[in-house]
Amino acid sequence: MTRRHAAGLFARRGEAGRYLVEELAKWLEPDTWIIWDEVATAHLLGLTQTVKRPRPVLRDDLRFIHAAPADTERNIAWVVKIDGTGLWRHFADRLSAANMTAR
Secondary structure: OOHHHHHHHHOOOHHHHHHHHHHHHHHOOOOOOOOOHHHHHHHHOOOEEEEEEEOOEEOOOOOEEOOOOOOHHHEEEEEEEEOHHHHHHHHHHHHHHHHHHHO
16 A cells, blocks of 8 residues: 555545545655555455465474475465455445445
């Protein structure tokens, strides 16, 4: 999410939208920022695709080992695709709806 993209999506969606654009601008030193909760939110909204993969093991050097263990109960749903456009459209639509009910 960039400042320009946020402004295009949210700035005309009422006070809450303008507030979010201003807050995002304050947080961004470079013009992009990783927001990890986007993945969780997209997944909860059904906007992700996943594949079952073995749960990775964290090494002492903080890298992951992705070797397949024999224990299939340790499989996880690994997110391989996110509908980012759908996620931000969903959020923008909710801002619009909140703005309409606040009037």
